[in-house]
Amino acid sequence: MVEAMLHHTSAAITVLPAQADGAAFMPIGQPLDLQATLESGQVFRWRRDQGWYWGVVGQHAYSLCQVEGGLLFRTSALSTAEALAELHAFLRLDDDLEAICRDMAVDQPMAEAVASHRGLRLLRQDPWECLASFICSSASNIPRISRNLRSVAESYGEPLTLDGSRLWRFPGAARLAEAGEKALLGLGLGFRAGYLARTAARVAEGGVDLMALRLAPYREAKAALMELPGVGDKVADCALVFSLDKLEGFPIDRWVRRALEDWYGHREKAQYRELLEWAQKRWGQRAGYAQQYLFHHLRLLSKGS
């Protein structure tokens, strides 16, 4: 498979990625920038090492490496077919990104963001891990969120082995409810520990069926999420966009708010709901993508890279 792929490799890639032998190849026709996708603050537990990304999708460990025409991958999944299906869903390859970006880029700032990060995709994450992740994101920063979630997974999740490397599944709600607030506080979660423990308990006892929310309309699903401790407008929108297929969601954090002020002339004090309605009117079902491009673009600009 790898050899067949190499014959149409572009001149830009002159050597095989490290440790390509034995990896399977997944052809991808959609635009994909794996680095931008995995490092744009949607997910926090993927690690890069020598051009390979290591992480967990569903119940299985994966290592991924982007090459011309697709991905090289290894997995702990039982069959290649299962892995391909899992990756396809995770990367939202059913989204026609070219069309989405074309529709979104109706103004200068978005046109620049889209042009600068071609292949940045939304992901379809596991709803519980996604919700828990963004509960932990409150008033935090990405390096810290990553560290916190890694601690949680390594303390309470089931270990997986892939090519001699250890990865951890994210622990289920029942496991975290059992662990309790004090234990989570001990992992450095700060005031988020109480939120996470209480929401875990609610989810574990069936107070809300996260998977079922994929079938519910946006407003209904959001209202259900916002009943949970530590879940307000922003965290709910993150869970909706990144894991529940509600791409009309539009999470507004400090960065996106800044982008809306700087690039679209919104006033500093504008309320969340007001900005949300504006974005949904402008971008409709592509609001979630629009948000991700604004977030990633402004963040990279301000980091000077």
Next chain:
DNA sequence: GAAGGGCCTTTGAG
């Protein structure tokens, strides 16, 4: 109902 302010922990960067 809207608006403003303080507090909830901890870390990383300047």
Next chain:
DNA sequence: ACTCAAAGGCCCT
């Protein structure tokens, strides 16, 4: 050493 910001939410005036 000190300050501020960080993919917020909640509760009180």
